[in-house]
Amino acid sequence: QKEVEQNSGPLSVPEGAIASLNCTYSDRGSQSFFWYRQYSGKSPELIMFIYSNGDKEDGRFTAQLNKASQYVSLLIRDSQPSDSATYLCAVNNNYGQNFVFGPGTRLSVLP
Amino acid sequence: KAGVTQTPRYLIKTRGQQVTLSCSPISGHRSVSWYQQTPGQGLQFLFEYFSETQRNKGNFPGRFSGRQFSNSRSEMNVSTLELGDSALYLCASSLRGGAPDTQYFGPGTRLTVL
Numbered sequence: 001q002k003e004v005e006q007n008s009g010p011l012s013v014p015e016g017a018i019a020s021l022n023c024t025y026s027d028r029g030s031q032s033f034f035w036y037r038q039y040s041g042k043s044p045e046l047i048m049f050i051y052s053n054g055d056k057e058d059g060r061f062t063a064q065l066n067k068a069s070q071y072v073s074l075l076i077r078d079s080q081p082s083d084s085a086t087y088l089c090a091v092n093n094n095y096g097q098n099f100v101f102g103p104g105t106r107l108s109v110l111p
Numbered sequence: 112k113a114g115v116t117q118t119p120r121y122l123i124k125t126r127g128q129q130v131t132l133s134c135s136p137i138s139g140h141r142s143v144s145w146y147q148q149t150p151g152q153g154l155q156f157l158f159e160y161f162s163e164t165q166r167n168k169g170n171f172p173g174r175f176s177g178r179q180f181s182n183s184r185s186e187m188n189v190s191t192l193e194l195g196d197s198a199l200y201l202c203a204s205s206l207r208g209g210a211p212d213t214q215y216f217g218p219g220t221r222l223t224v225l
Contacts, residue, residue: 099144101154
Protein backbone atom coordinates (compact mmCIF):
# COMPACT_ATOMS: atom_id res chain seq x y z
CA GLN A 1 0.00 0.00 0.00
CA LYS A 2 1.36 3.37 -1.00
CA GLU A 3 1.81 5.81 1.83
CA VAL A 4 -0.10 8.67 0.20
CA GLU A 5 -2.68 8.00 -2.45
CA GLN A 6 -4.52 10.28 -4.85
CA ASN A 7 -6.63 9.74 -7.92
CA SER A 8 -4.39 10.52 -10.88
CA GLY A 9 -7.20 12.08 -12.87
CA PRO A 10 -7.60 13.95 -15.02
CA LEU A 11 -10.39 15.56 -13.11
CA SER A 12 -12.33 17.85 -15.40
CA VAL A 13 -14.69 20.53 -14.09
CA PRO A 14 -16.38 23.44 -15.84
CA GLU A 15 -15.31 26.98 -15.07
CA GLY A 16 -17.05 28.29 -11.97
CA ALA A 17 -17.68 24.87 -10.49
CA ILE A 18 -16.23 23.38 -7.31
CA ALA A 19 -13.29 21.04 -7.80
CA SER A 20 -12.82 18.39 -5.11
CA LEU A 21 -9.44 16.70 -4.75
CA ASN A 22 -8.93 13.80 -2.40
CA CYS A 23 -5.98 12.22 -0.64
CA THR A 24 -5.61 9.30 1.76
CA TYR A 25 -2.57 8.42 3.82
CA SER A 26 -1.51 5.28 5.63
CA ASP A 27 0.65 6.54 8.50
CA ARG A 28 -1.45 7.43 11.53
CA GLY A 29 1.58 9.26 12.93
CA SER A 30 1.29 11.92 10.22
CA GLN A 31 0.92 15.28 11.82
CA SER A 32 0.72 17.92 9.12
CA PHE A 33 -0.77 17.92 5.67
CA PHE A 34 -0.06 20.02 2.62
CA TRP A 35 -1.45 20.76 -0.78
CA TYR A 36 0.88 21.85 -3.55
CA ARG A 37 0.01 23.00 -7.04
CA GLN A 38 2.34 22.23 -9.92
CA TYR A 39 2.00 23.67 -13.37
CA SER A 40 3.52 21.74 -16.23
CA GLY A 41 7.28 22.21 -16.33
CA LYS A 42 7.33 24.17 -13.07
CA SER A 43 8.14 23.27 -9.48
CA PRO A 44 5.45 22.63 -6.85
CA GLU A 45 4.15 25.68 -5.03
CA LEU A 46 2.49 25.51 -1.64
CA ILE A 47 -1.23 26.27 -1.63
CA MET A 48 -2.05 25.58 1.98
CA PHE A 49 -1.43 23.34 4.96
CA ILE A 50 -3.62 21.94 7.71
CA TYR A 51 -2.77 20.39 11.06
CA SER A 52 -6.07 19.96 12.88
CA ASN A 53 -9.23 18.04 12.09
CA GLY A 54 -11.86 20.08 10.34
CA ASP A 55 -11.83 22.71 7.64
CA LYS A 56 -9.38 25.46 6.87
CA GLU A 57 -10.27 28.12 4.37
CA ASP A 58 -7.99 30.41 2.38
CA GLY A 59 -9.68 32.41 -0.33
CA ARG A 60 -11.18 30.03 -2.88
CA PHE A 61 -9.41 27.06 -1.30
CA THR A 62 -10.63 24.91 1.58
CA ALA A 63 -8.63 22.05 3.04
CA GLN A 64 -10.45 19.40 5.01
CA LEU A 65 -8.78 16.94 7.35
CA ASN A 66 -10.20 13.83 8.99
CA LYS A 67 -7.47 12.05 10.91
CA ALA A 68 -9.76 9.21 12.02
CA SER A 69 -10.41 8.35 8.38
CA GLN A 70 -6.85 9.29 7.32
CA TYR A 71 -8.28 11.52 4.68
CA VAL A 72 -7.49 15.03 3.52
CA SER A 73 -9.16 16.92 0.73
CA LEU A 74 -8.90 20.21 -1.12
CA LEU A 75 -11.91 22.08 -2.44
CA ILE A 76 -11.46 24.81 -5.03
CA ARG A 77 -14.49 27.06 -5.35
CA ASP A 78 -15.27 29.06 -8.48
CA SER A 79 -12.68 27.08 -10.45
CA GLN A 80 -10.80 29.02 -13.11
CA PRO A 81 -8.91 27.77 -16.17
CA SER A 82 -5.75 29.05 -14.43
CA ASP A 83 -6.36 26.41 -11.73
CA SER A 84 -5.61 23.71 -14.30
CA ALA A 85 -2.56 21.98 -12.89
CA THR A 86 -1.45 18.90 -10.99
CA TYR A 87 -2.25 18.99 -7.28
CA LEU A 88 0.08 17.15 -4.94
CA CYS A 89 -0.88 16.04 -1.47
CA ALA A 90 1.93 15.70 1.08
CA VAL A 91 2.06 14.55 4.67
CA ASN A 92 4.70 15.15 7.31
CA ASN A 93 5.69 13.34 10.46
CA ASN A 94 8.51 13.65 12.92
CA TYR A 95 10.40 10.53 11.95
CA GLY A 96 11.60 8.63 8.90
CA GLN A 97 11.07 10.32 5.57
CA ASN A 98 9.55 13.52 6.77
CA PHE A 99 7.61 14.71 3.73
CA VAL A 100 5.80 12.06 1.74
CA PHE A 101 4.08 13.07 -1.50
CA GLY A 102 1.21 11.50 -3.32
CA PRO A 103 1.34 10.94 -7.09
CA GLY A 104 -0.79 14.01 -7.77
CA THR A 105 -4.17 14.63 -9.36
CA ARG A 106 -4.33 16.44 -12.66
CA LEU A 107 -7.11 19.02 -12.70
CA SER A 108 -8.50 20.50 -15.89
CA VAL A 109 -10.89 23.44 -15.64
CA LEU A 110 -12.81 23.84 -18.87
CA PRO A 111 -13.79 27.36 -20.00
CA LYS B 112 13.12 36.71 1.99
CA ALA B 113 14.68 35.03 -1.04
CA GLY B 114 13.32 31.64 -2.04
CA VAL B 115 15.09 28.39 -2.71
CA THR B 116 17.52 28.68 -5.59
CA GLN B 117 18.93 25.91 -7.74
CA THR B 118 21.73 25.95 -10.26
CA PRO B 119 22.03 25.24 -13.04
CA ARG B 120 18.47 25.35 -14.34
CA TYR B 121 19.21 23.15 -17.33
CA LEU B 122 21.86 20.55 -18.04
CA ILE B 123 22.59 18.27 -20.95
CA LYS B 124 24.99 15.41 -20.34
CA THR B 125 25.89 12.15 -22.03
CA ARG B 126 25.74 8.67 -20.61
CA GLY B 127 28.62 7.81 -18.30
CA GLN B 128 29.31 11.39 -17.28
CA GLN B 129 28.72 12.76 -13.83
CA VAL B 130 26.84 15.85 -12.74
CA THR B 131 26.65 18.08 -9.68
CA LEU B 132 23.57 20.13 -8.86
CA SER B 133 23.45 22.90 -6.31
CA CYS B 134 20.72 24.14 -3.99
CA SER B 135 20.64 27.17 -1.71
CA PRO B 136 17.82 26.98 0.84
CA ILE B 137 15.75 29.81 2.24
CA SER B 138 17.75 31.73 4.80
CA GLY B 139 17.40 30.07 8.20
CA HIS B 140 16.27 26.74 6.80
CA ARG B 141 18.50 23.88 7.85
CA SER B 142 16.74 20.94 6.22
CA VAL B 143 17.25 20.35 2.51
CA SER B 144 15.56 17.54 0.61
CA TRP B 145 16.13 16.39 -2.94
CA TYR B 146 13.54 14.85 -5.22
CA GLN B 147 13.54 13.38 -8.69
CA GLN B 148 10.48 13.95 -10.78
CA THR B 149 9.68 12.11 -13.99
CA PRO B 150 6.39 11.84 -15.87
CA GLY B 151 6.10 8.14 -15.14
CA GLN B 152 7.23 8.00 -11.52
CA GLY B 153 6.07 11.30 -10.11
CA LEU B 154 7.93 12.96 -7.26
CA GLN B 155 10.42 10.56 -5.70
CA PHE B 156 12.39 11.31 -2.57
CA LEU B 157 16.17 11.06 -2.91
CA PHE B 158 17.55 12.20 0.43
CA GLU B 159 17.35 14.81 3.12
CA TYR B 160 20.13 16.68 4.85
CA PHE B 161 20.00 18.47 8.16
CA SER B 162 22.95 20.19 9.80
CA GLU B 163 25.39 18.68 7.30
CA THR B 164 24.19 15.13 7.97
CA GLN B 165 22.16 12.89 5.72
CA ARG B 166 19.15 12.13 7.85
CA ASN B 167 16.92 10.25 5.43
CA LYS B 168 17.48 8.43 2.19
CA GLY B 169 15.13 7.21 -0.49
CA ASN B 170 15.41 4.11 -2.60
CA PHE B 171 17.98 5.21 -5.17
CA PRO B 172 21.27 3.57 -6.18
CA GLY B 173 24.57 4.69 -4.73
CA ARG B 174 25.29 6.68 -7.90
CA PHE B 175 23.15 9.37 -6.31
CA SER B 176 24.85 11.15 -3.47
CA GLY B 177 24.73 14.49 -1.78
CA ARG B 178 26.19 16.67 0.87
CA GLN B 179 25.35 19.75 2.86
CA PHE B 180 27.64 22.54 3.87
CA SER B 181 27.78 24.51 7.08
CA ASN B 182 25.75 27.32 5.50
CA SER B 183 23.01 24.75 4.69
CA ARG B 184 23.68 24.89 0.97
CA SER B 185 23.48 21.45 -0.54
CA GLU B 186 24.83 19.68 -3.57
CA MET B 187 23.67 16.54 -5.24
CA ASN B 188 25.92 14.39 -7.42
CA VAL B 189 24.99 11.71 -9.90
CA SER B 190 27.82 9.59 -11.26
CA THR B 191 27.87 7.36 -14.32
CA LEU B 192 24.75 8.91 -15.77
CA GLU B 193 22.15 6.71 -17.40
CA LEU B 194 19.41 7.66 -19.86
CA GLY B 195 16.84 7.03 -17.14
CA ASP B 196 18.35 9.77 -15.00
CA SER B 197 16.79 12.36 -17.27
CA ALA B 198 14.38 14.17 -14.99
CA LEU B 199 13.54 17.34 -13.14
CA TYR B 200 15.55 17.45 -9.93
CA LEU B 201 13.91 19.47 -7.22
CA CYS B 202 15.35 20.78 -4.03
CA ALA B 203 13.14 21.78 -1.12
CA SER B 204 13.98 23.42 2.15
CA SER B 205 12.32 23.68 5.54
CA LEU B 206 13.31 24.90 8.97
CA ARG B 207 13.97 21.55 10.61
CA GLY B 208 12.27 18.94 8.40
CA GLY B 209 9.88 17.52 10.97
CA ALA B 210 6.28 18.42 11.68
CA PRO B 211 4.92 21.07 11.67
CA ASP B 212 7.45 22.40 9.17
CA THR B 213 6.46 23.57 5.71
CA GLN B 214 8.62 22.65 2.75
CA TYR B 215 9.33 25.08 -0.08
CA PHE B 216 10.62 24.07 -3.48
CA GLY B 217 13.20 25.60 -5.74
CA PRO B 218 12.64 25.99 -9.50
CA GLY B 219 14.40 22.71 -10.25
CA THR B 220 17.20 21.58 -12.51
CA ARG B 221 16.13 19.92 -15.74
CA LEU B 222 18.70 17.21 -16.55
CA THR B 223 18.75 15.59 -19.95
CA VAL B 224 21.01 12.58 -20.49
CA LEU B 225 21.79 11.74 -24.12
